[in-house]
Amino acid sequence: MSEQKLQVYNTLTRKKEDFEPLNPPFVGMYVCGPTVYGDAHLGHAKSYVSFDLVLRYLRYLGYKVRYVQNITDVGHLVGDGEEGEDKLGKQARLEQVDPMEIAEKYTYTYFRDMDALNVLRPDIAPRATGHIPEQIAMIEKLIKNGHAYNADGNVYFDVHSDEDYGKLSGRKTEEAESGTRVESASDKKNPADFALWKKAEDDHLMKWDSPWGVGYPGWHIECSAMSTKYLGESFDIHGGGLENQFPHHECEIAQSECAHDAQFVKYWMHNNMVTLEGQKMGKSLGNAINLHQFFTGEHKLLTRAWDSQVIRFFLLQSHYRSTTDFSEDALEAAETGLKNLHSMISTIEKAENGSGESFDIEGFKTSFEKVMNDDFNSAKAIAVVFEKLKELRKSINDQKTPSNIEEVKSVIKTVVDDVLGIWPQENAGGSEELTKGLVELLIEIRKEARENKNFALSDKVRDDLKELGVQLMDGKEGTSFEID
RNA sequence: GGCGACAUGGCCGAGUGGCUAGGCAGAGGUCUGCAAAACCUCGUACGGCGGUUCGAAUCCGCCUGUCGCCUCCA
Structure with a gap:
């Protein structure tokens, strides 16, 4: 390892800091995963390739990293904040299948595409729907601590109960309230309060029993509950796209730190956008x-x-x-x-x-x-x-x-x-030897043609091979080739 | 309106108070039957206006422009 320490830009402090894990050589790293209601695009690639590099480099340095990346399959609403339809529910309606089929399908395509990009799989890829009890338990704790309240089946986080709210995004709650275009839900104490648990309408597809009636979890709580479960109340790195800084990550911090009374994450990392x-x-x-x-x-x-x-x-x-x-x-x-x-x-x-x-x-x-x-x-x-x-x-x-x-x-x-993960890919398995043999045979024929000054034939061999993606190169030691 | 970024040579894209980023494209040359590849050589860029400094693309201020967040989004 080099003398110079690894420095990480921490969004929380807005500067580069020496990287010192809480429990070396172990590193806990959580990255917000996809909401699986559609195919991953180039923006996802930027994010996950970026954190893949972080993961790979930390391992290169000798750290024992546990990498957790969630799969969001419930609670992420379409449209305006608290009133929209669940993203998976909507896609399920459009495709006329069960929401879990949507989750399954796009989880598959997500990993298929990430595999193609040579992005290493997370060590744990927990699903939100698989962790409803953990989320409920955390919400109960927040209510008990006086940081959340039940409004007839909707449970909200009380932003004013948390002095630190806004520390990640540099936002004051008053500003958030006055500047926002969102109409506040009538049952909230404050407009900036956010949902931990939502009451489900009868026609809602994904819903679970809870102490507050039938409903479903808010979007932010899954990350708090699952990161705690697999990485502990405090861990080293939390990553995600820049646009998640607010409100998502701000809310995660609020929930976790109010529930556990411990610093949630040491280093917050955010990747920028693809334009x-x-x-x-x-x-x-x-x-x-x-x-x-x-x-x-x-x-x-x-x-x-x-x-x-x-x-x-x-x-x-x-x-x-x-x-x-x-x-x-x-x-x-x-x-x-x-x-x-x-x-x-x-x-x-x-x-x-x-x-x-x-x-x-x-x-x-x-x-x-x-x-x-x-x-x-x-x-x-x-x-x-x-x-x-x-x-x-x-x-x-x-x-x-x-x-x-x-x-x-x-x-x-x-x-x-x-x-870096950019090593040349192996050519298609079994026929590799055969291909090599065939090309070498053609090189031999071309050599004879050239010795006989039959350049028409020698050029045909070279040009036609190029058409097929095989580039011949004449050097002092003879002719070599590369296959695209 | 509030908060926050960024503005680099033909293109992409790093970066630091003074010394060549790198990649792609382009020009000339060596080599070659011709090519390709390789190798050698070549561009002296940093939005505008001020300021700090011996010296700034790099620090500060103002301006202009672009973008992001403030509503779901990697």
Whole structure:
């Protein structure tokens, strides 16, 4: 581990702080997961790729991380605050299926798309509907502590009972009340109070018994209840999208700290948005491009399909706290860049220990860790990788392969594969050997053609192979090839 | 209206008080039957106006512009 400590930007204090876990080497990390009522889009990718990098880097540093990411399958309402329809309920009505079928379907597509982006699975992915008793217990505790009240089956958190309310978002409750356009529900004591439990109408699809009658939990309480269950009353990192800072995370803090009388989270991390022509990409704005659409190219704003790994690389090229402006031109630049990176890796992987000077592995690691320690600066980390790999490729090309190349390979693999998650993907399994054999055969034929000055034939071999995605390269040591 | 960000060369995108980010695209060259790849060389950017400083793209103020949150949203 490097001398310089990991620094994390904490939204709570609005500055970078040294990262010191509550119980080292253990780290508890909770990230707000998706509401599973539709396919994940590029915005989700930015968030989960960002926190995937955080997770991977913490593990690289040797921390034992427990990563919890919830699946929201109830309580998230459509439209104006307290009066809207449940998102899953609505989608269930539209698709004419049970809400749990919706949850199942979009949980599946969510993980399918995240897998494609090489996002590691959370250690625990708890569902809100699977933790109704925990949520009820927490609400009861809040009522008992005088922080919540029952208004005829609706239970609200009393914002005025919590002096700290607003500390994350820097908001005063008075401002929130006067500035808001939301009409306050009539049974609330204060307009800023938020629902912990909602009374269910007869036609409501998802509902449970509770001490306050039949109903369903509010959106915020699930994260408090589930994070407490799996990470304890206090834990290290809570992540999520910037737009969740208020009200969602503010409410989580209020609920948890009033229920437990302990600091809820030490480090709050928020990723920035993905924009499309300067506008936030979001479901409600109708400009979101689903990840699956990127992978297949089936979207009116896309001219073609994009490899999932290119999307990941593209996102990692900007910092998680910066907005990422999407365009196909930018994606294309990322695609070419990634291809070049993979080409360098392939050259290095083929190299064997040589007579050159040994490569400064510690220097490489130090540079990498230095930039990653600065609040996970993946953009700079990628720059470091490019610089060092170029250096290595040059020494190999000059027949001065470092004497410690095997060791170097292993470090590169750790950095590029384990941490950044952008290692070249393996070609389709069983036919790989066959493909290689066939291409080598064609290279042999082309070589004979060239020796006979039959350039028409040799060019046909090369050009037709290129059509198929196989690039031939003539070098001093003979012809080599790369498959896209 | 309240709160908060950001404004970097053709594009994307880091960044620090003084020294080359990086990627993509582009130009010239070496190599090659021709290519491709690789290698070498090349751009001297930081919204505007003031201020602090020996020196600011980097600190402060004002202005302009863009965006986010304040209502569900990664």
